[in-house]
Amino acid sequence: MDTIYDLIDKLLPFSWAGYTFMKNALLGVLIISPLFGMLGTMIVSNRMAFFSDALGHSALTGIALGTVLGLAGTDASMVIFAVIFALLLNRIRRRKTLSTDTVISVFASLSMAIGLVILSAGGKFSSYSSILVGDILSISAGEIGLLLMVLILTAVFWFACFNKLHATGISDTLARSKNIHCALIEDLFCVLMAVIVMFSIRWVGILIINALLILPAAASRNISANVREYSLFSVIISVFSGITGLILSYYLGTATGPSIVIIASAIFFMTLMLQAVRTKG
Amino acid sequence: MNKPKRDNKIKNQHLSPVLHNTPVPDNTGRDMPHLHETAAAQDAACGLHCIQVRDLGVRDGNNVILENINLHIHCGKLTAVIGRNGAGKTTLIRAILGDIRHEGSIELTDLKDRTVKSLRLGYVPQYINIEKNTPMSVYDFFAGFISNRPIFLWKDKKVYQRVKEQLKLFEAQDFIDKRVCDLSGGELQRVLLSIAVTPIPNLLLLDEPVSGIDRNGMELFYEQIVKLKRNYDLAMIVVSHDFRFVRDYADYVILLDKTIIKEGTPEEVLKSLEFARVFGGADYGYDL
Numbered sequence: 001m002d003t004i005y006d007l008i009d010k011l012l013p014f015s016w017a018g019y020t021f022m023k024n025a026l027l028g029v030l031i032i033s034p035l036f037g038m039l040g041t042m043i044v045s046n047r048m049a050f051f052s053d054a055l056g057h058s059a060l061t062g063i064a065l066g067t068v069l070g071l072a073g074t075d076a077s078m079v080i081f082a083v084i085f086a087l088l089l090n091r092i093r094r095r096k097t098l099s100t101d102t103v104i105s106v107f108a109s110l111s112m113a114i115g116l117v118i119l120s121a122g123g124k125f126s127s128y129s130s131i132l133v134g135d136i137l138s139i140s141a142g143e144i145g146l147l148l149m150v151l152i153l154t155a156v157f158w159f160a161c162f163n164k165l166h167a168t169g170i171s172d173t174l175a176r177s178k179n180i181h182c183a184l185i186e187d188l189f190c191v192l193m194a195v196i197v198m199f200s201i202r203w204v205g206i207l208i209i210n211a212l213l214i215l216p217a218a219a220s221r222n223i224s225a226n227v228r229e230y231s232l233f234s235v236i237i238s239v240f241s242g243i244t245g246l247i248l249s250y251y252l253g254t255a256t257g258p259s260i261v262i263i264a265s266a267i268f269f270m271t272l273m274l275q276a277v278r279t280k281g
Numbered sequence: 282m283n284k285p286k287r288d289n290k291i292k293n294q295h296l297s298p299v300l301h302n303t304p305v306p307d308n309t310g311r312d313m314p315h316l317h318e319t320a321a322a323q324d325a326a327c328g329l330h331c332i333q334v335r336d337l338g339v340r341d342g343n344n345v346i347l348e349n350i351n352l353h354i355h356c357g358k359l360t361a362v363i364g365r366n367g368a369g370k371t372t373l374i375r376a377i378l379g380d381i382r383h384e385g386s387i388e389l390t391d392l393k394d395r396t397v398k399s400l401r402l403g404y405v406p407q408y409i410n411i412e413k414n415t416p417m418s419v420y421d422f423f424a425g426f427i428s429n430r431p432i433f434l435w436k437d438k439k440v441y442q443r444v445k446e447q448l449k450l451f452e453a454q455d456f457i458d459k460r461v462c463d464l465s466g467g468e469l470q471r472v473l474l475s476i477a478v479t480p481i482p483n484l485l486l487l488d489e490p491v492s493g494i495d496r497n498g499m500e501l502f503y504e505q506i507v508k509l510k511r512n513y514d515l516a517m518i519v520v521s522h523d524f525r526f527v528r529d530y531a532d533y534v535i536l537l538d539k540t541i542i543k544e545g546t547p548e549e550v551l552k553s554l555e556f557a558r559v560f561g562g563a564d565y566g567y568d569l
Contacts, residue, residue, distance in 0.1 A: 041433075045415070162431040163424075170409060170422070176380045177404030177477070177486070178426050224416035225460055231433035275414070 001141050016250040021137050025256065028139040029242040031147045032200050033212075035154055037238030039196060040217030041231050042162075042189070046169035050101045051089060053210040054108035055194055058085045059201045060115025063128065068118060075198070082194035085111065090190045094183065134205025134257045136246070150199050157192055165189055166227070208257045215264035216241065222271035237267050330356040330391055332400065332484050332516055337385035339369070339376050346372050349540045350385070354516045354533075356483065359506070361527045361547070362520045364537035365559055370520045371407065373537065374486045377518070378404055389483055403482030403515075405473045407490055408466075415462045419453075419472055420444055422461050427479055447479045448472065451505050466490060467498025474505060478513070485509070487519040489526075499523070503530060524551060 008023050016022050043052050059078055066077030089107060093100050119128050130138075164185050167175040172182040201209055220233035245260030252259070337350035347369045354360055362370050376383040389400040411417070421432045423444045430437055441457075448454040451471040456464060464472065470490055477485060487506070494502065503526055510517060521527050527534055527547055534550040536543040536559065543555035550556055 158433075159431055162433060163426075163429065166421075166425050166432065170411070170417075171406055173375060173378060173380045174404060174406055174409065174473075174476075177378050177402050221414065221416055226416055226418040226458075227421040227432045228435065230416035 016247060022246075022250060024139050024141065024144060025136045025246055026243070027144050028136050028147060028203055029246050029260075030239070031144065031151050032136075032203065033216075033238040033242030034235045035147075035151050035196060035200070036212050037216045037235035038154065038158060038231065039193065040213045040215075040238070041220070041234045042165060042169070043193070043213055044217040044221060045166070048093075048193075049210065049214050050104050051086075051093065051190075052193060052197065052213050054089060054104045054111075055082060055086055055197050056201060056206050056209040057108040057112040058082050058115075059131065059198060059206055060119065061085075061111040062115070062198065063131065064115040064118035078201075079195060079198045082198045083191050086190040086194040087187060090187055094186075130205075131202060132205055132207050133255050134201065134203050134208070136203040136256045139203050147199060150196055154192060154196060157188070161185055161188065203257075205257045208261050211261045212238070212257070212264065215261065215268055219264065219268040219271045222268075222275040237264065241267060330389060330398075330483060330514070330516070333386075333388050333390065334377065335386050335388075337373070337376055337383055337387070339372055339381060339383045345539060347376065347383075347539060351541070352535070354484070354518065356514050356516045357510065358532040359510055359517045359519060359530060360533045360535060361531035362518060362535045362537055363522075363524070363527060363550075368538045368559075370537055371488055374404070374488055374518070374520060377484070377486060378402060398483075400484060401480070401482045403477035403485040405470070405477045405485070405487045407488040407520075409469070409473070411462045413462055415460065417461050418458055419448070419456045419461055419464070420458060422472070423447070423457075423476055423479075426476055447475045450478070451475045452501075465498070466494040467502060470494060470498070470502055471505065474502075474509075478509065478515075481513050482515055485515050485517045487517065489519060489521045489523065506530070527551065 004027070005020070005023050008017055008026065017026070043049060058081060062078030062081035063074045065081055066074030069077065085107075089104055092103050092107075116125070119125050164175070164180045167178065167180055168182045168185055175182050197209060204212055216238035217230075217234045219237050220230050224230040224233055241260050241263035245263045246256055248254070248263070249256040249259040332352075332354045334350055334352035334354075337347065337352075338345070339347040350373065352360070362373060364370050372381065375381045377387055387400065389398045390396070391398055420436065420441060424430075424437075424440050425432050427443065428437065428440045430440065445454050445457055448457060448471075451474050453468065453471040453475055456468055456472060461469065461472070474487075477487075490502075506517070506519070507530060509515070519531070521531075528551060531547050534545065534547050535541050536550050536553070536555055538559060542559075543550050543553045545553075
């Protein structure tokens with residue numbers, strides 16, 4: 001870790017990079033943002049934005065269950081609950097007869113409400129409120145290591161299953177005819193999404209995690225013609241807004257997550273204009 | 282062609298398309314070839330693969346969507362499925378694909394050595410819903426099915442070449458770098474057709490598009506289907522809404538309404554009482 005810190009000192013001789021918490025935050029952003037950039041493309045393509053939002057909200061119940069059960073760290077209960085929640089939601093999503101976005105909303109609201117009720121019992125909610133906006137500045141070296149592992153896991157999944165997942169998103173009947181096990185692939189993707197969201201929610205925050213997942217991909221979609229450009233631009237936009245948002249928040253003294261979201265939104269509108277200009281010309 | 286015929290006599294509960302090679306009198310004066318009376322099917326198909334669908338049924342709770350479907354299809358033959366809206370045509374296709382839960386069995390038998398083989402399916406959907414501005418080129422769409430190399434990486438020359446060759450079969454090679462969402466209905470249909478036959482399936486299932494394709498596009502689409510039938514060793518099930526196509530190109534026709542209510546040559550089915558009952562006879566405006 002020290003060598004990395006030294007490296008940052010050498011590469012970035014700025015005042016903001018002098019603090020260890022900023023170094024850690026920078027490393028955290030450097031891992032989370034490409035992860036979200038990649039994941040976002042698939043969430044947007046496969047129309048799962050609602051789904052990832054609901055998943056974020058379920059974090060509160062996960063934490064609440066952890067505290068009720070008296071677990072030392074609430075991470076485990078959060079991840080386990082989110083995985084079960086994700087699989088359940090996916091089952092509902094697959095049953096296309098129901099109005100799925102309504103049902104997903106109901107589940108998301110319910111799980112958030114349960115979490116809030118349990119956590120606020122006895123007026124102690126203020127100690128958990130940081131999870132709403134997140135605080136990347138409090139990330140520790142060990143937690144960065146954990147995120148790195150999630151990044152590697154995602155990369156492996158991405159290389160192994162991207163094509164199949166992509167095909168499932170276009171038409172599952174067509175994918176089925178090519179012997180792709182749509183349900184299994186989708187379940188795996190949902191579990192992965194649950195793990196990623198839960199491991200990053202403390203740093204990013206429940207309220208804005210979905211914005212960070214969706215915005216880079218949505219922006220990239222406006223200016224890409226194929227899957228390669230789509231993925232590449234999404235990751236670049238995500239990393240760029242992550243780093244500028246972090247630096248900006250340092251100088252302005254604002255919360256990091258929302259600052260990143262504002263930058264990403266600005267980029268989104270820029271790409272939207274670019275697209276409008278392009279289609280006219 | 283004799284071997285499958287003998288086979289059908291043994292189990293003739295369901296008539297095979299092969300039995301219906303009787304020429305249909307051509308009194309229409311049209312110059313379109315009646316393929317069921319030509320020897321076209323012999324070109325590439327060996328006629329020795331046979332696909333049997335036994336007692337296929339689909340239920341949604343207590344609601345019967347399909348029941349007692351028995352089919353016997355040989356390679357090189359085109360079986361058309363017709364029926365009114367909601368008769369279960371698309372459901373039949375999806376059941377054969379294994380996309381929805383169903384009863385009964387679907388088997389591929391090689392008549393040469395009487396072995397049951399695993400069935401490779403090809404499927405051309407009625408339409409696919411691709412939103413405007415979806416960043417996906419035809420290459421991406423195609424390569425995702427034939428290669429394990431993730432399509433977010435740079436293009437692979439070999440895969441690109443292969444995709445191009447396959448698209449060429451249906452005169453779609455020029456679309457390779459276009460976005461899928463920018464293709465017209467007919468163009469997309471040809472791309473879907475090339476994807477469905479890569480690799481060559483034993484059974485090709487086509488859900489004919491109802492809308493979005495103009496007359497010329499449709500004609501081209503039919504030509505491609507006929508070419509496929511002639512050049513490859515595969516069987517086809519085509520859900521069709523166009524009785525002219527059925528009359529001119531099908532070897533065997535199935536009239537569906539929850540179950541098979543009439544089957545036989547195009548002539549037999551299109552002139553049957555059952556057909557008249559379902560479609561209201563001459564009201565359809567086709568001079569059959």
